[in-house]
Amino acid sequence: MTQQGTLGIAVIGTGKMGADHVRRIDEVISGARVAAVVDIDETRAKAVADTAEGCRAFTDPAAAMDAPGVDAVLIASPGPAHEAALLSAFERDLPVLCEKPLTPDAASALRVLEAEQRLGHRRVQVGFMRRYDTEFMELKALLATGELGRPLMLHCRHRNASTHPYFTTEMLISDSVVHEMDQSRWLLEQEITTVTVLKPTPNSHAPEGLSDPQLVIFETSGGALVSVEMFATCGFGYQVQTEAVCERGTARVGDAHGMLVNRPGGWGGGIAPDFVARFAEAYDREVQAWVDATRRGEVEGPSAWDGYAAAAVCEAGLRAQKTGERTPVEMIERPAFYR
Template sequence: MTQQGTLGVAVIGTGKMGADHVRRVDQVISGARVTAVVDIDAGRAKDLAVRIDGCTAYSDPAAAMAAPDVDAVLIASPGPAHEAALLQAFEHDLPVLCEKPLTPDSASALRILQAEQRLGHRRVQVGFMRRYDTEYMKLKALLDSGGLGRPLLMHCRHRNASVHSYFTNEMLINDSVVHEMDCARWLLGQEITAVTVLRPTPNSHAPEGLSDPQLVLFETDGGAIVNVEMFATCGFGYQVQAEAVCERGTARIGEAHDLMTNTAGRWGGDIAPDFVVRFEEAYDREVQRWVDATRRGETEGPSAWDGYAAAAVCEAGVRAQATGERTLVELIERPALYR
């Protein structure tokens, strides 16, 4: 590792998310520094690299991973590029924080599972950042304590002010509801076994062809039912909320009641404009804990199995969305490495 134990990190992909991670590693967290940035747009990578002492710009991920000052990899490139980058990281046995999706489909995610198992140890943490949000962590601890009894239902809301004109129905599942898929599995400690998608009359403000909002239902192997309101064009801001209904009570997060004002005959508070603002602290905590674990020689957090399971549920969700039918989720038996 560089600089007396400081972790040298290569960030692959320097778009909105990748550039934000470069800033985060360089300016926010401790124990790591950006030693390489990688992008197929060589100019964009160079523009970022020149602002950071000791950072080199690359257009080839393999070249960056072979560099002597790279100890770990943060993948923030588009999903279709993840499989190749992950396999290259495995060749160097490098720890990886991979933004979701692990890969775009369950078949390629399964290949990653198999390759990581051949290493004989975990190397991948998947970037499901909600697991590092303070409210979600409190809800997880409460459910795990058993104080409210067995979870029976979970109500989730996921709202965006707007989406790009190219946003598709499939992206509602693969890019948005995938977060609720992971949170439901993690919070409940159960696998999702079936998905149903209901579509009301579309919002008149949605892009042409986008059936928004949608109601997505999950069934789990523990007998719980999860419903997700996905409303990508609500118009008023970004909201993520969840309520667990248990045998002896309920618990709800995401109401944004940290600051409430009463003035000029009105009461209320702020609504975050997007996910970067809403989950900024969660991203910081996620990357810091990845760095800390890596420096200890450990891999923790959401695993490649979680990435694979999310991909499989997404595929069932897209099929359910297209057919209107309840669709079963197809999963392999969970390998020993991920138990």
């Protein structure tokens, strides 16, 4: 560690998410500093590095990891680059917070699992930030008490105002519904065993070629059902909502019951414009928890197994999306290392 125990972090990727993490570590998080940033775009890397005192810019992740003062790695680069960065971090035995996806497919995620197990200790926390959102944490705690009985169903809604020009139908599953995959596994403490994807007539306001919205249905190892409405072009804002239907009651989060204002002819409140605004506190809490655990020499939070499981469910979801059929999830048995 550097600076009397301060954790020096190399942030790999300086796009929207990476740059926001640099700001977060520099301005919000305690016990850490940004020691290095990495991007293939050298100009962008230098511009982001200039926002954090003492930060150096690199174009090569390995060089950044070897830089003086780097104790840990935060990976916020595009998914296809994650495996190489993770394996480089393992070679140096550096702790990692890796934004989702762990890797883009189950085969590469399995290679990461095997490499981490060869180290003999966990090094990876995967960035499924909903686990750090106050409302979702409250729902998880309530379900754990058993007060409402066994969860029978989850009803989820995931809505975006609009999409990027490069957004594809497949990304509805791999970039968006992947959050409900992890969230459902975490809340229910069950694995997802099958995925079905149903497609209504596309929204007339969706970009040409984007089959939006979609209804995704999970079946789980414990017999629960999960429905996910994925609507990426709803036009009015960003919403993430979940209702748990249990044997003796229900519980719902995500309604954003903030300030309600009465005006002539109407009443209401605000809707978050995007995921950065909606989950800002969750991201803060997630990164702080990772920093605190790392400084204690521990690894907590979503594991590489959770990243692998999400990748396996994504693959089933993409097959279901193409065929319209109920599709089984193919994954290995959970290793004892991750129990």
